[in-house]
Amino acid sequence: MKRHELIVIGAGPAGLSAAIEAKKSGMDVIVFDENSRPGGQLFKQIHKFFGSKEHHAKERGFKIGESLLAEAEELGVKVELNATVMGIYENKEVTVKMNGEVDHFKADKIIIATGAAENMIPFKGWNIPGVIGAGAAQAMMNLQGVKPGSKILMVGSGNVGLVVSFQLLQAGCEVAAVIDAAPRVGGYGVHAAKVARTGVPFYLSHTVIEAKGTDHVSGAVIAEVDSHFQPIPGTEKELDVDTICIAVGLSPMSQLASNAKCDMALIPQKGGNVALLSEYGETNIKGIYCAGDVAGIEEASSAMIQGRSVASHVCYSLGYITEEEFNTKYDSYQEALGKLRMGMFAPANKGRNDFTVTDEGYPISKNLLAKGYMTEEELENFPAYNYKKAGVHPIIECTQNIPCNPCQDACPKKCIKVGENITMLPQIDEEQGCIGCGLCVASCSGQAIFLMDETSDPDGVLISFPYEFLPLPEVGDKGTALSRSGAPVCEAVITDVKKTKVMDKTAVVTMRVPHEFKNSARFYKPV
Amino acid sequence: MAKIIRTAHTEPFVEKPDDDMIICRCEEITKGEIRRAVYDGMSTMNEVKRYLRSGMGLCQGQTCQRLVQNIIAAEMKMKPTEVGMIQGRSPVRPVEIGIFSNNKTDVKEE
Ligand SMILES: Cc1cc2nc3c(=O)[nH]c(=O)nc-3n(C[C@H](O)[C@H](O)[C@H](O)COP(=O)(O)OP(=O)(O)OC[C@H]3O[C@@H](n4cnc5c(N)ncnc54)[C@H](O)[C@@H]3O)c2cc1C
Ligand code: SF4
Ligand code: SF4
Numbered sequence: 103m104k105r106h107e108l109i110v111i112g113a114g115p116a117g118l119s120a121a122i123e124a125k126k127s128g129m130d131v132i133v134f135d136e137n138s139r140p141g142g143q144l145f146k147q148i149h150k151f152f153g154s155k156e157h158h159a160k161e162r163g164f165k166i167g168e169s170l171l172a173e174a175e176e177l178g179v180k181v182e183l184n185a186t187v188m189g190i191y192e193n194k195e196v197t198v199k200m201n202g203e204v205d206h207f208k209a210d211k212i213i214i215a216t217g218a219a220e221n222m223i224p225f226k227g228w229n230i231p232g233v234i235g236a237g238a239a240q241a242m243m244n245l246q247g248v249k250p251g252s253k254i255l256m257v258g259s260g261n262v263g264l265v266v267s268f269q270l271l272q273a274g275c276e277v278a279a280v281i282d283a284a285p286r287v288g289g290y291g292v293h294a295a296k297v298a299r300t301g302v303p304f305y306l307s308h309t310v311i312e313a314k315g316t317d318h319v320s321g322a323v324i325a326e327v328d329s330h331f332q333p334i335p336g337t338e339k340e341l342d343v344d345t346i347c348i349a350v351g352l353s354p355m356s357q358l359a360s361n362a363k364c365d366m367a368l369i370p371q372k373g374g375n376v377a378l379l380s381e382y383g384e385t386n387i388k389g390i391y392c393a394g395d396v397a398g399i400e401e402a403s404s405a406m407i408q409g410r411s412v413a414s415h416v417c418y419s420l421g422y423i424t425e426e427e428f429n430t431k432y433d434s435y436q437e438a439l440g441k442l443r444m445g446m447f448a449p450a451n452k453g454r455n456d457f458t459v460t461d462e463g464y465p466i467s468k469n470l471l472a473k474g475y476m477t478e479e480e481l482e483n484f485p486a487y488n489y490k491k492a493g494v495h496p497i498i499e500c501t502q503n504i505p506c507n508p509c510q511d512a513c514p515k516k517c518i519k520v521g522e523n524i525t526m527l528p529q530i531d532e533e534q535g536c537i538g539c540g541l542c543v544a545s546c547s548g549q550a551i552f553l554m555d556e557t558s559d560p561d562g563v564l565i566s567f568p569y570e571f572l573p574l575p576e577v578g579d580k581g582t583a584l585s586r587s588g589a590p591v592c593e594a595v596i597t598d599v600k601k602t603k604v605m606d607k608t609a610v611v612t613m614r615v616p617h618e619f620k621n622s623a624r625f626y627k628p629v
Numbered sequence: 630m631a632k633i634i635r636t637a638h639t640e641p642f643v644e645k646p647d648d649d650m651i652i653c654r655c656e657e658i659t660k661g662e663i664r665r666a667v668y669d670g671m672s673t674m675n676e677v678k679r680y681l682r683s684g685m686g687l688c689q690g691q692t693c694q695r696l697v698q699n700i701i702a703a704e705m706k707m708k709p710t711e712v713g714m715i716q717g718r719s720p721v722r723p724v725e726i727g728i729f730s731n732n733k734t735d736v737k738e739e
Contacts, residue, residue, distance in 0.1 A: 103733075136722065186722050186724075188721060188722060189718075189719020189720060197719060197720075199720070199724050199728055202728055202731060203728060203731035204728060204729060204732045206733055219692075222693070222695075222696065224650055224651075224652055224660070225650075226647070229651050353694075353695060355691070356717070357689070357717035357718075357721040358717060359717070360716060360717030361717035361718055361719050362717075366714060367710075368709065368710040368714060369710075370710070374695065
């Protein structure tokens with residue numbers, strides 16, 4: 103039996119970050135992951151992440167995974183792949199299924215960073231092939247290159263449902279609808295808006311009641327629900343879909359903590375069954391810790407910081423760093439976590455729906471929560487949308503307090519400011535001169551920034567928007583400009599397509615539309 | 630966890646239209662079977678698991694654990710948080726019996 107100072111279970115963002123932190127201090131650490139590739143959830147994520155620069159915001163998820171892995175490799179962290187941890191026994195003995203046998207390891211400390219599993223909802227026919235989890239859909243598209251289906255119903259409007267809907271559209275699937283039993287969109291408004299403007303309808307207060315079909319899904323019946331989430335008879339609608347994608351939340355995968363006999367509790371704010379942890383992430387069993395989604399469903403950004411924070415406590419308790427060093431590290435990690443955990447989507451606000459104004463005092467869009475897009479009247483409450491000047495300039499349709507600020511770092515002219523507190527809304531600094539480079543448009547993780555130019559072209563207004571679909575339109579192409587809800591607005595002519603390396607595969611496309619449509623045209627559909 | 634008071638039923642078991650819906654896919658256990666297990670006196674996740682094998686299949690309860698919990702809670706008129714969870718047991722993932730028998734018996738520390 104091999105002995106290590108620290109065993110980390112799971113090589114996702116939390117586990118890898120913990121291992122990096124520990125290894126840096128000189129500790130002997132080994133990481134086990136049951137997958138054949140490290141990175142956890144990150145390797146399925148092809149979208150640009152939220153957060154701030156320090157948390158790799160605006161980088162695509164899989165890139166963040168790659169850079170964590172490179173850092174771990176450089177430090178010489180030992181990562182055992184295809185190694186499934188089967189159980190945790192007394193005296194921190196761990197059994198691992200690897201190389202066709204059951205191997206035993208012992209450690210002074212164990213960090214459990216096993217992530218989360220998808221929730222399911224049962225309904226008539228839910229076990230027919232074609233009802234899949236959103237994670238499965240992502241793995242098919244983004245890892246295996248297989249389209250999960252051609253017409254999809256997305257059940258769940260949280261960030262996972264919204265992000266995966268967009269990825270399904272990118273893969274060439276049709277998304278028939280996004281539905282949610284809750285009366286409001288659960289994920290970030292900007293994620294919803296980028297799906298809505300492609301024409302996907304949102305049905306809030308709706309649930310799926312039946313998957314039609316025998317050996318595969320041939321349709322879905324949805325119905326409106328009452329305030330107790332019970333389907334209202336007579337409101338049923340049948341949708342012509344071949345795939346039903348379920349994205350109704352994640353549950354911490356905490357069986358190992360339970361197996362180790364840690365004190366557990368079902369805590370809805372944390373997404374399910376979790377081990378009870380001290381402020382340093384330690385369970386009631388000394389030397390066993392939890393970090394990342396297994397400790398409570400959050401984000402990759404917070405999982406990485408949590409991993410480091412927990413590992414710093416391990417370093418301290420094994421004498422690799424002094425108390426003073428530990429305190430400094432711990433405080434800085436907590437401060438970083440605190441910043442991420444502000445705003446209306448903070449873990450502490452989970453389930454709250456009484457927000458009526460932003461932290462700045464602007465009225466929150468009701469339409470965004472009910473339909474996935476904002477009305478022009480609602481947008482007018484936000485200064486960063488109303489900004490007007492001659493020549494090219496940004497307009498920002500980011501209206502919720504989310505932990506995100508890549509727009510601020512992207513602008514070479516410092517036109518956009520979020521400030522110290524990353525959940526504040528981006529503001530436009532009128533003093534600075536926008537040069538129309540489009541970097542803000544391409545780097546906005548929420549695809550919520552547009553450029554407007556009302557004066558440079560005598561034939562109309564020029565609107566630039568982010569575009570992540572293939573094939574890219576070409577200059578001179580004629581097509582249809584779409585509104586925020588994806589409805590056809592008018593004819594549009596493509597006048598520019600910018601695609602540079604720093605834009606990282608988000609093209610900035612400019613279309614010309616007649617003046618009267620400047621506030622409504624936000625997307626483009628080729629004819 | 631709340632204290633459970635067990636008393637024999639005086640009313641007969643009432644069937645429901647969606648009782649044939651499969652809840653635990655791996656072990657093919659229906660909602661009706663879970664409801665009946667509660668009627669028969671099982672009142673925690675662990676009891677229902679031992680009685681029916683729900684959560685003992687390939688995914689080890691990953692998919693159905695929360696669903697079973699909700700059904701038990703509804704039958705017991707309790708909150709899901711009061712029903713408890715399945716005790717995590719090794720192996721937390723299914724392991725081929727051939728590998729299981731390939732246990733490195735040298736458990737002395739190197
Ligand atoms: C669609 C989607 C979009 C997202 N978008 C964002 C975003 O924009 N920004 C953001 O910050 N976050 C985002 N997230 C969330 C983020 O991916 C997760 O919060 C993060 O990956 C959690 O990290 P983790 O290390 O805790 O767990 P994971 O990434 O899940 O890693 C856990 C690892 O543990 C391994 N493991 C589990 N059990 C065992 C075992 N018994 N033995 C060995 N190994 C085991 C698994 O194989 C896995 O590799 C998104 C998630 C999804 C699903
Ligand atoms: S287009 Fe360029 S200069 Fe103008 S606001 Fe955006 S990043 Fe700044
Ligand atoms: S505008 Fe800025 S804060 Fe808002 S989603 Fe885009 S990058 Fe994030």
